[in-house]
Amino acid sequence: MDENPSECTRRSLLKTLGIGAGALIFGNFLDQTASAQQAPAKRVPTFTGPAANPYWNSVGEMATYPQKVPLVLLTDRPVQLETPRAYFANAITPNDAFFVRWHLEGIPNQVDLSTWRLRVDGKVNKPLQLSFADLVNKFRPVEYAAVNQCSGNSRSRFQPRVPGGQWGNGAMGCARWTGARFREILDMAGMKSGSVQVQLEGLERGKGPDGMPSNEYKKSLDLNNPVFDECIVAYAMNGEPLPMLNGFPVRLIVPGFFATYWVKCLTNVRVLDKPDDNFWMATAYKVPDTPRGSTTPDDVKAGTVKMLPINRMPVRSFIATPDGSTKIPAAMPVTVRGVAFSGYGKIVKVEFSDSARGAWREAKLGEDLGPWAFRAWEISWTPARPGKYSIAVRATDEKGNVQPEEGVWNPGGYLWNKIEREEIVVGASA
């Protein structure tokens, strides 16, 4: 359909020659008019499948929301927005580009801080009602950078495809979070002996009947999980108030864990003396108790798969640039950039390859923002000859976890972490 660019120009040149020197000044004008009539604007398809989504991001329209730059729209009610690829060339994701994912349509547009309180109750000696100012002033501020990634990030890569939010790779981000240590808040309330979990609930509400998961979103954390001591109730994100769509006034930060536990607009903390059996813990967000959480549709159908609540994020790394949208001239050094992270500890190595069977070369790691943050990486790459290249990146964390070549499959569309590749066309340059 598209007019071949060089042919178009050649034709206009011939036309110009035919008309003669007097019309030369108008050559450009005629050319523009001609090409405008020939090439309709094209967009990415409106959906992908049944094959895997071949695009880095999801394929929705770009949409603007309060406090946000244009992001990739998955759904508008509740709001689900994906961060475009280019933002992952840096270790910190700006607040206004940070992805958005809600479960229920009742998302706050207004929060009144004179009445808003963080309530701590359940199996405690002294129930608390803390104001925003209490959280800021009565606790020693703790700050660290941490990656927030949706459990279903990259779900659109699954084969066979599974229902759910069809995220590309952009349902993730890394911010500097500042807040009060969750443990200190609970110590102030005094947990009774025999407590096993803490249940978290925010302002999010749905139109479903009372007691149904379509009405309320609740998650729980085990008290004996080591992550418990790392959690903070964050009131600042990259040094600013949280955007409303990312959980103003406060959200729980659970570093290393998937975002499902990072409850937004946190209002209620309940100490439980038995494990939470609400839908969002007992049924949803569960992964197979198998290596890498992978199984098959047949085993799921047979009902032989034991499922566990999802928890830590497997090691991942991404190429932000070059993104394959344009050619690279041969013999020119280009800087390949991206980020890596793991929910199991800090990134110790990022490797780069430029062919399917090629050797891996170690990339240069950027500033260390702590074990839960994105680790930016870069490497200089000089493709010697024109042709098609498949470039790849692979990360290793401090526990020795390395990204594999194989994908996973599970019914929820969780835990995707295979090695990412990008097809790059290198052109002749002389």
Place this chain on the structure above:
Amino acid sequence: MMRSLRNRRKIFALATGAAILAAGAIYADLQIGYYSAGNLGGIAQPAPPTLQANDAYIVAAYPRYPLTLASGEGEQDAAAYCNTCHSPNYITMQPPLPAATWEAEVTKMEKTYGAQFPTDVHARIVSYLQAHYTPQTRKAR
């Protein structure tokens, strides 16, 4: 006076022409000013709300975007019932899914999430989804 100006213009035009010709010959594959005939649509920026120095923290209303459901029998049922809890565009976001998966999804909305459909509505929504959103039936929009 007039004539010399006209002459000068002619010389200038010829020189420019020659330059463009030369440029055309050298950069034969150069392309400039290539715009498409259609457009991909634009999305308006939401206006910020008026802020006051009180304790209410507000953002503007969250924008909605047009429904993208395929036309056909059952479309109204899907649009109306699904819309109770979420945008019907949750349907169009999905990849093509097998007929049995759509049946299971509608049942999940009722049994797990508490949606209440009359029996005939359940059947109409399931057949609508199967008629437009399986690998065999889904069409590009």
